[in-house]
Amino acid sequence: MKLKNIKHLALDMDGTIYTGTTLFPFTLQFLADMKSAGIGYTFLTNNPSKSKADYLTHLKNMGIEADASQLYASGEATIDYIKRHYPDIKRLFILGTPSLIAEFEASGFISTKDDPNDRPDAVIASFDKTLTYSRLCRAAWWVSRQLLYIATNPDYVCPTDQPTVLVDCGSLCACIEQATSRKPDIIIGKPAPRMLENIIHRYRLHPQEIAMVGDRLYTDVATAKNTGAVGVLVLSGETTLEDLKHSNIEPDIVVENIKELGQQILNAKCY
Secondary structure, X not given: OHHHHOOEXXXXXXXXXXXXXXXXXXXXXXXXXXXXXXXXXXXEEOOOOOOHHHHHHHHHHOOOOOOHHHEEEHHHHHXXXXXXXXXXXXXXXXXXXXXXXXXXXXXXXXXXXOOOOOOOOEEEEOOOOOOOHHHHHHHHHHHHOOOEEEEOOOOOEEOOOOOOOEEXXXXXXXXXXXXXXXXXXXXXXXXOOHHHHHHHHHHOOOHHHEEEEEOOHHHHHHHHHHHOOEEEEXXXXXXXHHHHHOOOOOOOEEEOOHHHHHHHHHHHHOO
């Protein structure tokens, strides 16, 4: 019955619609079926290090045609959150990649310099693959001045198949916390509810009309639980049935993959 009310899907990406750079063979048909059924969808990612254009190109290279409104990363979600809740804030010190900083600037924000005289209104910590020690120290300084402090996402590491550890936003925030005794005032990305809340607000939905679909219990399904949305776990990525047995996070629906989910949605809409 929960699927009968669904009007929109928030789709995790890696492990849900593709794995690495390989599109699942059923993804394109699933998306076409949802479009035909009048169900919207948004691709969701916690990773704000790439621009929206980069992500859309990545999807296009795998055969998925999507427009800007169908891609939602934690960086954009942070912009939306600030505009909704802190409309007077304009000046930001941003720990982030040049593409993320450009995204904030294109939305009307001013990116302050690594300068003690260039005081921001707030500090934004993100997954910064171009991080310099000086900018990390400047961020900690402004955080210690009790400015509003927002993290784009809570991830400690970013998944990779390369022989390295990609230190993500959560680890940078842990470093700042040790230096300043402050945690972020607000964390935007999954499993916090704010990304889904922004989509709900954008499309004027009720929480029970959107399903968060993903392969991780502790981010994707937890996001749904924290928002009051329908949580769908797909077993095509990280989580196994054994993991599910030992988890205290219970999805509303468990399917092998989005192909099975699509069939269940279409069946629910028929009754």
